Amino acid sequence: MNINRTTIEQAHERIKPYIHRTPVLTSQSIDDVAGCHVFFKCENFQKVGAFKARGAMNAALSLTEEQLTKGVATHSSGNHAQALARAAKILGVKAYIVMPRTAPEIKKRGVRGYGGEIFECEPTLEARETMLSEVIKKTGATEIHPFNNYEVIAGQATAAVELFEEIKNLDVIMAPVGGGGLLSGTGLAAAYFSPATKVIAGEPEGSDDAYRSMKSGKIEQAQSQTIADGLLTTLGDKTFPIIHELVSEVITSSDAQIIDAMRLVWERMKIIIEPSCAVPLASLLKEKERFKDKRVGIILSGGNVDLERALKLMARK
Amino acid sequence: MNINRTTIEQAHERIKPYIHRTPVLTSQSIDDVAGCHVFFKCENFQKVGAFKARGAMNAALSLTEEQLTKGVATHSSGNHAQALARAAKILGVKAYIVMPRTAPEIKKRGVRGYGGEIFECEPTLEARETMLSEVIKKTGATEIHPFNNYEVIAGQATAAVELFEEIKNLDVIMAPVGGGGLLSGTGLAAAYFSPATKVIAGEPEGSDDAYRSMKSGKIEQAQSQTIADGLLTTLGDKTFPIIHELVSEVITSSDAQIIDAMRLVWERMKIIIEPSCAVPLASLLKEKERFKDKRVGIILSGGNVDLERALKLMARK
Numbered sequence: 001m002n003i004n005r006t007t008i009e010q011a012h013e014r015i016k017p018y019i020h021r022t023p024v025l026t027s028q029s030i031d032d033v034a035g036c037h038v039f040f041k042c043e044n045f046q047k048v049g050a051f052k053a054r055g056a057m058n059a060a061l062s063l064t065e066e067q068l069t070k071g072v073a074t075h076s077s078g079n080h081a082q083a084l085a086r087a088a089k090i091l092g093v094k095a096y097i098v099m100p101r102t103a104p105e106i107k108k109r110g111v112r113g114y115g116g117e118i119f120e121c122e123p124t125l126e127a128r129e130t131m132l133s134e135v136i137k138k139t140g141a142t143e144i145h146p147f148n149n150y151e152v153i154a155g156q157a158t159a160a161v162e163l164f165e166e167i168k169n170l171d172v173i174m175a176p177v178g179g180g181g182l183l184s185g186t187g188l189a190a191a192y193f194s195p196a197t198k199v200i201a202g203e204p205e206g207s208d209d210a211y212r213s214m215k216s217g218k219i220e221q222a223q224s225q226t227i228a229d230g231l232l233t234t235l236g237d238k239t240f241p242i243i244h245e246l247v248s249e250v251i252t253s254s255d256a257q258i259i260d261a262m263r264l265v266w267e268r269m270k271i272i273i274e275p276s277c278a279v280p281l282a283s284l285l286k287e288k289e290r291f292k293d294k295r296v297g298i299i300l301s302g303g304n305v306d307l308e309r310a311l312k313l314m315a316r317k
Numbered sequence: 318m319n320i321n322r323t324t325i326e327q328a329h330e331r332i333k334p335y336i337h338r339t340p341v342l343t344s345q346s347i348d349d350v351a352g353c354h355v356f357f358k359c360e361n362f363q364k365v366g367a368f369k370a371r372g373a374m375n376a377a378l379s380l381t382e383e384q385l386t387k388g389v390a391t392h393s394s395g396n397h398a399q400a401l402a403r404a405a406k407i408l409g410v411k412a413y414i415v416m417p418r419t420a421p422e423i424k425k426r427g428v429r430g431y432g433g434e435i436f437e438c439e440p441t442l443e444a445r446e447t448m449l450s451e452v453i454k455k456t457g458a459t460e461i462h463p464f465n466n467y468e469v470i471a472g473q474a475t476a477a478v479e480l481f482e483e484i485k486n487l488d489v490i491m492a493p494v495g496g497g498g499l500l501s502g503t504g505l506a507a508a509y510f511s512p513a514t515k516v517i518a519g520e521p522e523g524s525d526d527a528y529r530s531m532k533s534g535k536i537e538q539a540q541s542q543t544i545a546d547g548l549l550t551t552l553g554d555k556t557f558p559i560i561h562e563l564v565s566e567v568i569t570s571s572d573a574q575i576i577d578a579m580r581l582v583w584e585r586m587k588i589i590i591e592p593s594c595a596v597p598l599a600s601l602l603k604e605k606e607r608f609k610d611k612r613v614g615i616i617l618s619g620g621n622v623d624l625e626r627a628l629k630l631m632a633r634k
Contacts, residue, residue: 023340025362044587045342263624270361270620272587303587307580311628 002150003157003242005192011058011154012161018057018090020046022159024166029268034284036291039170040265041163044273044303048082048110051159051182051301052146056083058155059144060091068093070140075121075128077103078230079302080146085116096141098131100124106306147181148236157185163297164194171294174280176301177201177210177250178231180239186299187246197297201243201250202280204228204258210235210243211250227255227313230276230302253282261285263314265300274305275313319467320474320559322509328471329478332374335407337363339476341483346585351601353608356487357582358480361590361620365399365427368476368499368618369463373400375472376461377408385410387457392438392445394420395547396619397463402433413458415448417441423623464498465553474502480614481511488611491597493618494518494527494567495548497556503616504563514614518560518567519597521545521575527552527560528567544572544630547593547619570599578602580631582617591622592630
């Protein structure tokens with residue numbers, strides 16, 4: 001493993017001045033519904049509205065002076081794009097972000113708001129990778145991958161570290177899984193800081209590649225039949241081995257269950273979470289008899305959702 | 318004044334086991350919009366979803382054993398009804414709640430969920446008061462008024478006390494004003510715990526009775542032309558003198574400004590607040606040049622809003 005206890009502690013010290021220490025919230029009425037004690041680590045209140053601020057900041061701060069002068073680059077249409085643009089702005093360097101031309105205008109505005117330079121491409125993985133190579137060749141910038149990067153993983157681990165610092169004796173910690181940056185970080189944090197805590201992932205049924213990868217022992221490809229649009233990504237060759245070793249289980253849930261969980265959080269906790277963020281709670285509720293009376297930590301990954309879209313999702317049922 | 322520093326400290330100790338110590342959140346992007354530093358005390362995360370849990374709990378805990386055995390009573394169609402039913406449930410006594418028959422079913426369910434007994438009446442103030450008198454005559458229960466009650470006021474004061482404990486050197490603290498329970502409590506908390514902090518109220522233009530009362534020096538009647546449905550109440554003879562003495566100013570804002578502020582909080586802070594709760598921020602933003610670079614505390618009073626209704630309000634513009 002390239003990440004040990006010290007790596008994570010150093011990452012935490014490094015990023016602390018630039019991130020929120022997010023609150024841990026509880027809700028009696030959700031505990032009543034779930035039949036267990038749930039502690040929500042609210043990364044939806046994090047800078048840029050998602051845990052991604054941690055990993056991007058740690059990766060940028062880990063670069064050499066020389067690397068930094070040439071800037072950072074990534075392809076992303078989501079929260080990592082804003083997180084990296086923000087990290088670069090804080091460090092006074094350039095961020096080059098490759099985005100599909102079909103990405104929502106609000107995401108592009110977010111990146112530009114932090115001074116990031118956007119390169120638009122066709123909305124295919126191949127086009128994104130080709131464009132990113134060209135940008136890096138031209139600028140000399142360092143690529144910061146959204147999840148398949150050890151500094152990013154160590155940064156994401158710090159969310160669980162803070163939860164373990166604040167809430168003792170968790171039986172279980174849950175996180176959603178897309179590319180696996182948050183989940184592998186959470187697994188490492190548990191292994192080093194709370195080894196008695198079991199790590200369980202929540203994943204949408206409609207993109208259950210992590211579930212299948214755990215069964216087959218190799219990286220399976222993601223599908224994209226889910227409203228949890230932050231979790232459409234396939235695991236990486238750096239995240240999968242960590243997840244395979246440290247995560248007990250992946251529990252999948254349906255889109256209907258995800259929407260129910262999302263609405264429950266909005267209504268009972270008065271906080272806004274995006275569909276992807278509701279997946280671990282959906283998985284917990286789906287199999288709640290297994291969690292009876294347990295102390296369960298859930299990383300609420302993010303809150304970046306268009307309000308009208310969210311309401312439409314929740315109203316449809 | 319019937320409430321002093323010790324009264325408030327005792328109220329705080331008394332209710333602490335039964336309430337959340339709610340987090341204080343900040344948002345860089347709201348600070349950028351406002352041009353000042355805003356610290357939000359999140360009573361939308363409080364038990365029953367509103368600060369009302371504090372006052373009702375303190376009032377119930379202040380009763381004698383003998384009074385308690387006969388139960389508590391109030392007329393309310395809002396958050397106080399649930400807060401009082403919850404307090405009674407915790408203490409194992411009866412709560413008799415008079416509600417207009419037109420009150421939303423969800424509010425009635427909330428009261429019944431805490432074991433409160435509902436008495437329905439016609440939706441007029443006279444009918445409510447008549448019904449409440451009858452209920453009290455029959456049961457011997459003690460009335461706990463939603464705001465015109467010193468124990469309730471002392472309980473509401475504890476929200477500002479916690480904010481002052483956590484955030485030092487606030488130039489201003491803001492709260493919304495309806496009947497004045499939260500505002501008078503906030504004024505007292507500032508006077509005793511942070512005397513250099515100016516107290517400013519936010520009030521909807523469409524029900525600006527506190528604004529007019531401050532000008533005329535006597536209690537003026539509330540109108541009801543606003544979407545901020547928690548603030549339609551006229552000040553009481555216990556709240557008004559405290560407010561008149563301790564509150565610097567009432568700033569009104571329009572429904573359009575209230576909706577803008579509400580949407581800003583939902584989108585930037587990822588938290589759900591009800592229209593009434595957005596009023597102080599709306600008032601601040603309306604006159605933001607006066608708050609430039611100041612440190613401003615805002616009590617976010619509650620988050621009990623029907624999601625569909627909220628979205629409709631925010632979409633209408």
